Amino acid sequence: MKKCKFEDAIDNYLLNNLAEAEKEEFEEHYFNCSQCFEKVVARDEMIQVIKAKGARIFRDEYVVEEAKGAAWFEKAWSFFTPRQWAAAAAALALVAVVVFGVLPHYRATSPQFYINEEDTVRGGSVTLISPIIDIKSIPSYFEWKKLGDDLEYKIYIYNQKLLWSASTKENKISLPEEITKLMIAGEKYSWQVKAFSPEGTLIAVSSRVQFKISKTE
């Protein structure tokens, strides 16, 4: 059968690649040529299906060309059957419910804790009163704000390392003579107070405050 000269226009017509005049010429032609019209209809149907369902039809080609990076996902996905995936998802959901929904109700109240001199805690704090800036002479006493009755305070005085520490129920303390003798004008010192409940639980800590004893003229 001799090929119609308009046959080549079929694809361009259906893909809207013809200029208006060419389009009209071709349309007039298929109104007159039933062979071409049949081909146009068949080709149109194929193109419509490809356009509507191409993403699925060409999934393999699609993956190769456009989503090479997604290949691992396909592999991972095919590792389990959909039913196994569903079971895994259900198990995960159960774990999530136990961890976030049930366990918090059974959680014990905050544990008591003990810290040593090097530790710091976030919680109640003791406010130091004196000395907190540079002083002219060696301080005769150290004072801080009272937190409550029946608490025990522990004071620490540091040079480079711990120089002295003592406990008291008062909110001030005097330094023993042997310690004041050790303190030298011009040196930097720091001090800190920790407060303990009658049961011995640490309940508050002060910040560590530095002071300097000016050299006497």
Place this chain on the structure above:
Amino acid sequence: MIEKDKNLDLDEVILKYRSIVSFKVRKSIGNYNPDWEDVVNEIITNVIEKVKSGEFRAESSIGTFIYTITSRRIIDYIRQKTKVLKHAPEPAILPDPSETVEDEERAERIASRINQLKPKFKEVLYLYYYKELSREEVAQQLGISPRKVSERVNYAQKLLKKMLKE
């Protein structure tokens, strides 16, 4: 092929041209436009009237005559719709569900048949129709001649037709 017989069989003509006119109308105003059938019927009625009143004088083929009536009616329809649209928004066009179900089944069959084609045909269909590359670009990408691209498309179409008949 070209009918110039003045005493043409009108019923036969209408039978043959209804599908061609329908195709052109749907292509111009949209496949799912519910008005397409009305427009086609108007065109057919118009053709019958004109042939009966002797307006078709066989100066051109009956195909060209019907094509002219068809394109004029489509232009009128589009103009009329544009005017209406200027005044009030058109309600959303909904496809006829019964027709869609049938179409959908057939489309599914075609899709599964395309899927069964050999890779050398599938890749051409993918690049040419899905990715809408030009024939030359497809040829270049696959390292074949543009002529070969057309041949593969045509052959794929033949295979599809055969598969659909099975």
